[in-house]
Amino acid sequence: GAGVSQSPSNKVTEKGKDVELRCDPISGHTALYWYRQSLGQGLEFLIYFQGNSAPDKSGLPSDRFSAERTGGSVSTLTIQRTQQEDSAVYLCASSSSGTEKTQYFGPGTRLLVL
């Protein structure tokens, strides 16, 4: 597609359940980033992929969070045993080069943990 896409657009889950969020980057973009935006907060970095490897996972808030990328394209962010504080908008961005090019954001997944 022309832009970054994410699914689902909205997700409501119960505390303790696992959720999986998907990101389809712009075709050909090798760098992929996950960010989180909590209500009233700025965007915070979660994880960076270059190809299928993740050289920077420093933003993942706990070991309940994990992410993978396959085929240098689609990425999934998994949150296990969700907590209410995980409620946020999860945004994915991609760029053609991690350090030199502009990042373009997807529409985000709005996660609500009840």
Add this chain to the structure above:
Amino acid sequence: GQNIDQPTEMTATEGAIVQINCTYQTSGFNGLFWYQQHAGEAPTFLSYNVLDGLEEKGRFSSFLSRSKGYSYLLLKELQMKDSASYLCAVRDTNTGKLIFGQGTTLQVKP
């Protein structure tokens, strides 16, 4: 540490000019970005500065002073549709990740 500061809220009048400031202290610097974000939508790219000076793009301009750790976004001929949050972000040298400020919510009034 990493610190990016911008005002939380600003109000301006339709047709006027507004300047949104951003100051930063980061361990690395590989460019400063401004994004616009309407409520409930994804951030959209506005401008990018890596060298000192002014970058102009239509009604929007962005300025950078690396020695002062300072940038501003200038919006001219304000329109009602410019009401949004404006996000200042510094790009990390090693990974390209963006470090964001809290965002400035701009309200344009008639």
